[in-house]
Amino acid sequence: MVGHRIAWGWVAALMLLGCRASPESVRRPPEQSLRRDLALTDEQAAYLARLAAAADAAPDDAAARKASGLAHMRFTLSGVVSLRERAELDLEAALQLDREDRELARALGRxxxxxxxxxxxxxxxxxIDAYRAYLGDVAVDDMRSEQFVAYAFSQLGHILELRDRGRVLAAYGAARELEQQLRARTTADPDDIELWAVAGNFSFFFAGNIPSGKRDRVRDAVGYFTHLRARWGQxxxxxxxxxxxPxxxxNFMFELAEGHGTLGQLAEARPIYQELVVVREPITRPKQQIAYVAAERLRNLERYSGKLELMPPWPxxxxxxxxxxxxTSDVPLNTLYTLEPVTLDDMLGPTVVKPTPRVQTVPPPVRAVIERHCEPCHARGGEAEPFASFASDAALLLHSDAIVRRVTAGEMPPDQPLPAEAARILLDWLSSR
Ligand code: HEC
Ligand code: HEC
Incomplete structure (x- = not known):
């Protein structure tokens, strides 16, 4: 049987090397079955249009440009990729207007x-410029963890720029240096789980994009992600x-299973795929897609053993x-390597749904306050959903710090302040937890 992403790994490798590879060498199913962008609801579209109009009306107002840029960015990331240019335009303008806004610089850089x-x-x-605004002149060795994470992402830009200038060997060298820095930092701090996640991510990315040393990089990545899996709760x-x-x-565990498969470690890959076949709450479209692909892997597991084509990891x-x-949006299947043909149209659903037990429930009086005063905007599909959804208890609880902050500051709800009694019910409960 043929792989459906036959040459993709090599195309990627050749492109990194600066050669031209004809896209025809990659066999692809019809476009329609590859990708469905998330459609905006009327309310979401109106919300973005309002922010965009405000930014257009005041092009030198950093706050207006930032608000529009961040909103467009969040929708882009959640699958409306056509909004990317508008997001970049506003974020770039906002950063030019206010170089001191580090949070903005970091978000744009990423x-x-x-x-x-x-x-x-x-x-x-x-x-590189956005990250310079975020990091300033701090030396790599002096960076705090979150600065180093940002630095690592900025190096990716640097590596690509080197490659584009034809300096392929320098690009590889920079990649190797970054790998060594990640290795040293993770070894020094096994509790910095986020850095382990970043290190694994980079190892997988480089495994898929640098033609030599593939197997070693996959081995590194599997090591990082095994640590991450064991300590996910931290x-x-x-x-x-x-x-x-969500x-x-x-996504990480799917990559880990694929890494094990690449190394021929089927006994390790199997239980991870089996776990992924069961979709956990909150149920999302990408999780259903991963479950669908995991089931395909399990059906053909023996035949995936040792297959380097699994790298680069999908997507x-x-x-x-x-x-x-x-x-809700689909992840494109263009770059998915499979032995069985898979298309979005085959994926109509019936994955097993396993609800996770609720850690803590929100008492009815608090729920009532949220429903009355916050849900109009923060419920699923509401204009503020991309910022904070209070649709489930778990989601609400995750935002508890921000809720306390914004309500105490009188910023939420935005148009009229929360009645004193409602604010008391909400804040008393959140602070008593
Ligand atoms: C493995 C899951 C995962 C992948 C893949 C991923 N992200 Fe994220 N993203 C996250 C998480 C987790 C956060 C962090 C939220 C936080 O730190 O509060 C985040 C945060 C962000 C932010 C906000 C960062 C900030 O500093 O404010 C941006 C922008 C972003 N991601 C963009 C991207 C882009 C672009 C890609 C693709 C290159 C991407 N993400 C891929 C999980 C992911
Ligand atoms: C009229 C619409 C509306 C209502 C009602 C509303 N919000 Fe918001 N909320 C927004 C918008 C828009 C944003 C994003 C812009 C911002 O952060 O100011 C937001 C952002 C937030 C954030 C920030 C999330 C983050 O990432 O920091 C929190 C927390 C929040 N709202 C809490 C609440 C709470 C609690 C209520 C009810 C007591 C509420 N909001 C009612 C529109 C609303």
Whole structure:
């Protein structure tokens, strides 16, 4: 049987090497079955249009540009990829207007990686600049963990820029240096779980994009992610936020299983695929897709043993970002290597749904306050859903710090302040937990 992503690994490798490879060498199913962008609801579209109009009316107002840029960015990440240019335009303008806004600089720097994963180096210089605004002049050895994470992402831009200037060996050298830094830092701090996650991510990315040393990199990645799997509960809450990035665990564990498969470690791969076949709450489209692919892997497990074609890990295009950040949109299947043909149309659903037990329930009086005063905007489909959804108890609880902050500051709800009694019910309960 033939692989459906036969040459993709080599195409990626050749492109990294700066050669031209004809896209015809990759066999692809018809476009329709590859990708369905998330459609905006009327309310969401109106919300974005309002922010865009405000930014257009005041092009020199950093706050207006930032608000529009961040909103467009979040929808882009969750699968409306057509909004990317508008997001970049506003975020770039906002950063030019206010170079001191580090949070903005970091977000924009990271956002550019959506191009990097498609091997689009056109924003590489801008990415380096955004990260310079975030990091300043701090030396690598002096960076705190979160600065180093940002630095690692910025190096990706740097590596792509080197490659685009034809300096392929320098690009490999920079990749190797970054790997060594990640190795040293993770070894020094086994408790910095997020850094282990980043290290594993980079090892997988480089395994898929640098033609030599593939197996070693996969082995490294598997080591990092095995550590991450064992200590998942210790990962910073924001990095597990089911509202912003509901599929992070599934995406990482799928990569881990694929890594084991690549190394011929089927006994390790099998239980991970088996776990992924059962979709956990909150149920999302990418999780269903991962479950569907995991089932295909299990059916053919023996035949995947030792297959280097599993690298680069799926997805290795814009879907690489959407896969963790999306709720309802599909992840493109273009770059998925499979032995059986798979298409979105075959994927109508019946995956097993296993609800996770609720850790803590929100008492009815608190729920009533949320429903009355917050849900109009923060419920699923509401204009503020991309920022914070209170649709489930778990989601609400994740935002508890931000809720206390925004309600105490009188910023939420935005138009009229929360009645004193309602604010008391909400804040008393949140602070008593
Ligand atoms: C493995 C899951 C995963 C993948 C893949 C992923 N993200 Fe994220 N993303 C996260 C998590 C987790 C956060 C962190 C939320 C936090 O720290 O509070 C995040 C945060 C972000 C942020 C906000 C960062 C900030 O500093 O404010 C941006 C922007 C972003 N991701 C863009 C991307 C882009 C672009 C891609 C594709 C190259 C991508 N993400 C791929 C999980 C993922
Ligand atoms: C009229 C619509 C509306 C209502 C009602 C509303 N919000 Fe918001 N909320 C927004 C918008 C828009 C944003 C994003 C922009 C911002 O952060 O200011 C937001 C953002 C937030 C955030 C920030 C999330 C983050 O990432 O920091 C929190 C927390 C929040 N709202 C809490 C609440 C609470 C609690 C209530 C009810 C007591 C509420 N909101 C009612 C529109 C609303």
């Amino acid at each position: 956002f550019y990686n959506m191009r990097a994963v498609e091997r689009d180096g056109s924003k590489a210089a801008a990415q 990962l910073r809450a924001g990095a597990r936020d089911p509202e912003q990035c 599929n992070t665990y599934e 290795s295009d814009v879907g690489n970002c959407v896969v963790c950040h999306a709720y």
